[in-house]
Amino acid sequence: xxxxxxxxxxxxxxxxxxxxxxxxxxxxxxxxxxxxxxxxxxxxxxxxxxxxxxxxxxxxxxxxxxxxxxxxxxxxxxxxxxxxxxxxxxxxxxxxxxxxxxxxxxxxxxxxxxxxxxxxxxxxxxxxxxxxxxxxxxxxxxxxxxxxxxxxxxxxxxxxxxxxxxxxxxxxxxxxxxxxxxxxxxxxxxxxxxxxxxxxxxxxxxxxxxxxxxxxxxxxxxxxxxxxxxxxxxxxxxxxxxxxxxxxxxxxxxxxxxx
Amino acid sequence: xxxxxxxxxxxxxxxxxxxxxxxxxxxxxxxxxxxxxxxxxxxxxxxxxxxxxxxxxxxxxxxxxxxxxxxxxxxxxxxxxxxxxxxxxxxxxxxxxxxxxxxxxxxxxxxxxxxxxxxxxxxxxxxxxxxxxxxxxxxxxxxxxxxxxxxxxxxxxxxxxxxxxxxxxxxxxxxxxxxxxxxxxxxxxxxxxxxxxxxxxxxxxxxxxxxxxxxxxxxxxxxxxxxxxxxxxxxxxxxxxxxxxxxxxxxxxxxxxxxxxxxxxxxxxxxxxxxxxxxxxxxx
Amino acid sequence: xxxxxxxxxxxxxxxxxxxxxxxxxxxxxxxxxxxxxxxxxxxxxxxxxxxxxxxxxxxxxxxxxxxxxxxxxxxxxxxxxxxxxxxxxxxxxxxxxxxxxxxxxxxxxxxxxxxxxxxxxxxxxxxxxxxxxxxxxxxxxxxxxxxxxxxxxxxxxxxxxxxxxxxxxxxxxxxxxxxxxxxxxxxxxxxxxxxxxxxxxxxxxxxxxxxxxxxxxxxxxxxxxxxxxxxxxxxxxxxxxxxxxxxxxxx
Ligand SMILES: Nc1ncnc2c1ncn2[C@@H]1O[C@H](COP(=O)(O)OP(=O)(O)OP(=O)(O)O)[C@@H](O)[C@H]1O
Ligand SMILES: [Mg+2]
Numbered sequence: 001x002x003x004x005x006x007x008x009x010x011x012x013x014x015x016x017x018x019x020x021x022x023x024x025x026x027x028x029x030x031x032x033x034x035x036x037x038x039x040x041x042x043x044x045x046x047x048x049x050x051x052x053x054x055x056x057x058x059x060x061x062x063x064x065x066x067x068x069x070x071x072x073x074x075x076x077x078x079x080x081x082x083x084x085x086x087x088x089x090x091x092x093x094x095x096x097x098x099x100x101x102x103x104x105x106x107x108x109x110x111x112x113x114x115x116x117x118x119x120x121x122x123x124x125x126x127x128x129x130x131x132x133x134x135x136x137x138x139x140x141x142x143x144x145x146x147x148x149x150x151x152x153x154x155x156x157x158x159x160x161x162x163x164x165x166x167x168x169x170x171x172x173x174x175x176x177x178x179x180x181x182x183x184x185x186x187x188x189x190x191x192x193x194x195x196x197x198x199x200x201x202x203x204x205x206x207x208x209x210x211x212x213x214x215x216x217x218x219x220x221x222x223x224x225x226x227x228x229x230x231x232x233x234x235x236x237x238x239x240x241x242x243x244x245x246x247x248x249x250x251x252x253x254x255x256x257x258x259x
Numbered sequence: 260x261x262x263x264x265x266x267x268x269x270x271x272x273x274x275x276x277x278x279x280x281x282x283x284x285x286x287x288x289x290x291x292x293x294x295x296x297x298x299x300x301x302x303x304x305x306x307x308x309x310x311x312x313x314x315x316x317x318x319x320x321x322x323x324x325x326x327x328x329x330x331x332x333x334x335x336x337x338x339x340x341x342x343x344x345x346x347x348x349x350x351x352x353x354x355x356x357x358x359x360x361x362x363x364x365x366x367x368x369x370x371x372x373x374x375x376x377x378x379x380x381x382x383x384x385x386x387x388x389x390x391x392x393x394x395x396x397x398x399x400x401x402x403x404x405x406x407x408x409x410x411x412x413x414x415x416x417x418x419x420x421x422x423x424x425x426x427x428x429x430x431x432x433x434x435x436x437x438x439x440x441x442x443x444x445x446x447x448x449x450x451x452x453x454x455x456x457x458x459x460x461x462x463x464x465x466x467x468x469x470x471x472x473x474x475x476x477x478x479x480x481x482x483x484x485x486x487x488x489x490x491x492x493x494x495x496x497x498x499x500x501x502x503x504x505x506x507x508x509x510x511x512x513x514x515x516x517x518x519x520x521x522x523x524x525x526x527x528x529x530x531x532x533x534x535x536x537x538x539x540x541x542x543x
Numbered sequence: 544x545x546x547x548x549x550x551x552x553x554x555x556x557x558x559x560x561x562x563x564x565x566x567x568x569x570x571x572x573x574x575x576x577x578x579x580x581x582x583x584x585x586x587x588x589x590x591x592x593x594x595x596x597x598x599x600x601x602x603x604x605x606x607x608x609x610x611x612x613x614x615x616x617x618x619x620x621x622x623x624x625x626x627x628x629x630x631x632x633x634x635x636x637x638x639x640x641x642x643x644x645x646x647x648x649x650x651x652x653x654x655x656x657x658x659x660x661x662x663x664x665x666x667x668x669x670x671x672x673x674x675x676x677x678x679x680x681x682x683x684x685x686x687x688x689x690x691x692x693x694x695x696x697x698x699x700x701x702x703x704x705x706x707x708x709x710x711x712x713x714x715x716x717x718x719x720x721x722x723x724x725x726x727x728x729x730x731x732x733x734x735x736x737x738x739x740x741x742x743x744x745x746x747x748x749x750x751x752x753x754x755x756x757x758x759x760x761x762x763x764x765x766x767x768x769x770x771x772x773x774x775x776x777x778x779x780x781x782x783x784x785x786x787x788x789x790x791x792x793x794x
Contacts, residue, residue, distance in 0.1 A: 006651035010637060017639045020266045027270075040395045041418060041426040045388075048322060049395035060273050068266050081635040085696060088601045088629035088706075089652045092621040141377075167269060175273070182374050183330065185367055208370055211377040216326035222379055229376040257603045 003091045004099040011103025012110070015069055021111055024064060028057040028115065032122055047126040048219055054122060055215040058115045059142070063174065065111050066146045070104040070153035071167040074252075083257060094249045101154055101245055108146045112139050137224045138214050144237035145212035149174055151244030158252045174209060181210040207240040312404030319396035319413070320344060326379040329362040343384075344393075344409075345416040357382070390417040401430075405437035412447045424455040440476065442483065445469035446491045459498055466495045470514070485518035492518070493525075505532055547704050547735045548577040548600065552609035555595050555759075569595040571759040572609070577737055577752075579703075582730050584750035584767075585739040588786050592759040593739040594632050597708055601629055613704065625653075628697035632708035632739075634689045638682035642673050642692045645681060646699055653700045660699075667695040670725065686713045694722065705729065707738035711745065723749055743779045753778070757786050 015021060032054040040046050074096075077083040086096065116139045124130045152173065156166040180187070184203035188196050211233055217224045225233075321328040323344055343356035363380060366372035385392060397414040400407060411434030418427035428451055434444045446469050453462035469491045476483040492515035499508035509532050516525040555570040570592040577583045587593050598604040599611050602618050616623035636645050643664060650660035668674045671691035676684065681692060690713050697705060710726075711719040719742070726736055726749050740746050746753060747767055754764040762785045763770065767778065774781050 002654040003652045006648050009651070010640070010648055013644070014637070014639055023266070024270070038395075040398050041391075041414075041423060041430070043391050043394065043421075043423070046391050046395055048392040052322075060270070064266065064269050064273060068269055080638075081631060081633060082637055084601070084603060084631045085629060085636065085649075085693070086652075087603060088624055088627070088631075089649060089700075090621045090623075090625040091652055095621075168272070171269070171272065182371065182378075185371060204368075204370065208374060211374050214377050216379050220322075220325035220379065222325065225376045229373070232373070233377070254605060256605060257598075 003089070003095045004102060007086075007091075007096060007099025008103035008106060011069070011073065011100060012107045015065075015107040015111075020068060021065060024061040025111075025114060025118075028054070028061055029118055031057060032118075036122060036126075045126070047123060050126070051119075051123050051219045052215075054119050055219065058112075058119060059213070059215065061115060062108065062112060062142055062146055063149065063171070066104065066108045066149050067153050067167050067170055067174075069107060070100070070150045071157055071163040071170070073100045073104065074154070074157045075161075075163045075166075078257060087257070093252050097154060097245060097248050097252060101150060101241075104150045104154075105143075105147050108150070109143050112143055112146075131218065131221070134218050134224050137230060138218050141212040141214055141230070141233060144234050145209050147241040148207045148209060148237050148244065151241040151248070155244050155248045155251070158248055158255065177206050177209045178213060179210075181206060181208050207237070212237070309404045309407075312400045312402075312407055312410075315396045315400040315403065316407065316410060319393040319400065322393050322396060323385050323390070325383055325385065327382050344413045388421060391421060393417065401434070405434075408434065408438055408441050408443050410434070411438075412443050415447050415451065419451055419455055424451065427451055427455075440472050442469040442472040442476070442491065443487055445472060446487060446494075449491070449494065453494075453498070459502070463495065463498055466491050466498075470495070486520070489515045489518040489520075496528075500532065508532055544578040544580075546576055546612075546615070547579050547581075548575065548583075548613055548737055549615075550575045550596070550599075550609065550611045553596065553599060553606055553611055554608045555592070555599060555604060556607040568607075569759050570599070570756075573756070573759070573761055575754060575761070575764075577735060579735055580730070580733050581751045582726060582736045582749055583738070584746040584753035585737060585756075586741075586743070586746065586753055586782060587739075587756040590758075591756045593756065594708055595759075596756075597629075597706055597739070600706060626700070626703040628700060628702035628705045630693050630697040630705075630707045630710050632712075634686075634693040636681050636689065636692060636696070639680055641678050641680055642668060642684075642695070643677040645692065646695060649696050649699045655700070663699060663701070667698055670698075671695045672721075687715060687718055690714055691718070694725070702734070704735045704737065707736065709739055709741065711740065711742060719745065743777075743782055747778045755782060755785050 032050065035053050036050050040049075074083075077086070077096075083096075087093070116135055120130060120132075120135055149170070153166065153170050156170050157163060160166040160169065181203075184199055184206075188199035188203060191199055214224060216222070224230075317328075361382070363375070366375060394414055394417070397410050401410045401414070404410075411431055415427040415431045415434075418424075418430065428448070431444055431448045431451065435441065435448070438444060445465050449462040449465040449469065452458040452465060470488070473483050473488050473491070492511045496508045496511035496515065499505075499511060509529055512525055512529045512532070516522045516529070519525055550573050553570055553573040553575075554568065556566045556568045559566055573592075573596060575596075585593050585596070595604065599606050600613065600618055601624065602621070605619075611618045613623040613627060618624075637648075640648065646664045646667065647660060650663065655663065668677050671694050673688065673691055673695065676688065681689060684692065690710075694707075694710065697707070705726075707726075711722050714722065723745060726738070729736055730749075750767055752764070752766050753770070755762045763781065765773075770781060771777060774784075776784070
């Protein structure tokens with residue numbers, strides 16, 4: 001466990017020493033504030049479009065940070081050969097994977113907290129109410145989703161050689177799931193037989209990341225999902241992340257590292 | 260800087276993905292209409308602004324429904340017109356719309372059943388001043404496609420409802436500048452004059468103009484919307500009746516009758532007016 | 544004498560790198576045995592298979608056949624690496640960390656308590672003379688400074704066995720002497736050192752025993768003094784003879 005935490009610590013240190021996160025945050029903040037400054041029909045109470053745009057940017061930034069950070073972890077360790085002194089310590093490869101996962105995931109959580117603080121500040125200053133529990137649930141669900149995404153990227157990073165192709169592939173998969181995931185069963189129904197079963201299988205196999213996108217609930221001030229559903233969704237994400245990490249470990253376990 | 264470039268590329272890619280996705284919906288809806296309308300290039304260049312405008316208009320509708328909205332995958336089509344966006348409870352259009360928007364059938368499997376907990380599943384419309392939340396999207400839509408008339412009428416309707424008469428009028432005038440032949444905007448403008456300013460004379464002028472524009476378009480074979488004609492004519496008839504011009508009121512009602520989906524109701528009104536003794540022209 | 548490091552019929556093959564080329568055996572049936580307290584020199588020309596052997600010992604590369612043990616534990620077990628320190632051939636560390644943070648990171652991996660870690664870090668940074676730059680990111684270090692940071696990192700857990708892959712490469716003469724001193728000091732503390740080098744003079748002064756391999760095969764193994772006596776030549780001449788070089792030309 002020491003090793004896992006130490007490795008995670010280095011990942012987080014790297015994230016805040018690199019400037020990518022700040023760039024994304026400043027970009028989000030600037031765009032949000034600019035759109036917030038637009039005057040629509042002299043009505044200062046209009047707020048939902050602002051929430052919509054801010055949350056969209058946060059959502060994109062979250063994905064970019066998660067995928068961008070995770071995709072280069074293991075390839076960079078191998079390319080810079082830092083993996084050698086690391087594995088020369090009594091560290092199992094599974095611990096490396098776990099540490100990388102934990103580091104990326106916690107780093108994303110920290111980034112999300114910063115983003116949502118900003119969001120709360122902006123929307124709260126207009127609406128004059130702070131539904132903190134809703135913010136928490138939205139943040140949490142997004143964070144859980146990022147856990148699955150990070151697992152996916154880690155698996156990709158031990159399968160594909162180039163981090164850029166890995167990031168692109170995962171991005172396409174994730175965006176695909178977010179947009180189509182919940183409709184694949186309808187798509188399946190419209191297909192002829194062999195294709196239909198395949199689409200159905202995909203539908204039941206893919207992690208349904210679109211569940212974790214509950215932005216609409218805070219944009220439109222709806223009561224959020226109940227705590228039971230919330231817990232189940234967390235569990236589901238946890239199981240998927242664990243499966244992906246296990247698969248990553250299976251691939252990485254015996255991989256010769258100097259090839 | 261070097262390490263940041265892939266990041267920025269990623270960001271760009273993502274933004275493209277998201278905007279593509281948002282474009283696909285209106286695109287898919289408009290596809291059939293546009294098939295065969297010249298080269299692909301022309302379509303892409305000329306229509307991209309309109310596509311975005313349409314997207315933002317749909318976004319306004321989504322926001323009107325607080326996020327409850329069918330996607331292109333749902334069997335039910337998204338609301339085809341904007342009539343429901345200004346319809347009050349109990350309206351015929353409203354009921355039709357209610358049926359249309361009942362697109363979430365019973366869940367087909369556990370994934371769908373569980374997923375329902377994370378989307379908005381109730382058909383509601385904004386109310387109590389919250390309608391203002393649609394306005395930014397409408398403004399954006401008008402910015403991108405000044406020829407989209409519904410944008411002006413819907414926005415003006417709610418602006419008026421919220422007491423922002425001056426903003427409503429300005430916006431309608433802007434719409435009229437861009438679409439001088441739009442009887443819809445003229446109709447809305449007339450309602451604004453009558454309801455908000457109590458200026459029946461100007462309302463009548465504008466509505467009369469609307470009738471003429473409608474007739475012009477009809478003559479040019481542009482198939483203008485008969486429902487709007489009926490509404491304009493009925494409103495005019497009411498105006499004339501109040502002012503005691505029964506003959507003109509009857510004439511307007513007859514115009515309305517031709518365009519209305521239920522002419523019998525209007526026939527009764529016409530008969531009622533015909534039997535009315537020619538009273539002294541009221542107040543005036 | 545306790546055996547600390549052992550390979551048994553170790554064979555490592557790399558997959559073909561080009562079309563029409565067969566698999567390449569980098570190490571062939573290598574049997575090595577290093578006992579506690581020895582300083583063992585692992586010699587051979589470029590491409591002989593030294594780094595590959597070390598990679599197996601550290602679990603980076605899997606043996607094609609045969610086996611390897613550290614402290615009697617199969618090298619595939621992470622626990623076998625609990626009591627070793629390793630300095631890679633080419634030093635690359637997390638460049639965004641400072642030397643101090645790097646050492647603290649490795650100390651945490653070993654689960655060394657904070658206070659103890661602080662003490663060791665101070666001592667090691669003094670030992671490798673990085674004390675004045677301890678708060679600077681490794682990115683700003685020269686090659687030799689990075690090499691010294693690597694050496695400090697290899698010593699953080701106070702290891703009983705050191706595996707050093709060309710520890711003096713890239714160091715200035717003073718730096719080399721320092722490394723030699725460190726090795727000798729470790730030997731004085733009863734540690735075992737297994738290192739590869741191309742500096743035969745240096746090997747001759749610090750090593751108890753050496754092994755010379757060529758093209759993956761063990762050619763000579765024994766105590767330095769015995770070898771010198773047996774061949775009536777110094778280590779460099781023995782080495783050249785073994786790899787098939789004679790002053791007149793290849794034999
Ligand atoms: N990743 C690899 N893939 C294929 N062949 C490799 C790989 N790494 C090393 N080899 C080959 O294995 C052989 C042994 O290489 P190794 O690095 O062990 O040599 P070395 O003794 O450490 O040499 P040097 O003194 O130059 O460091 C060489 O012929 C080399 O080409
Ligand atoms: Mg080597």
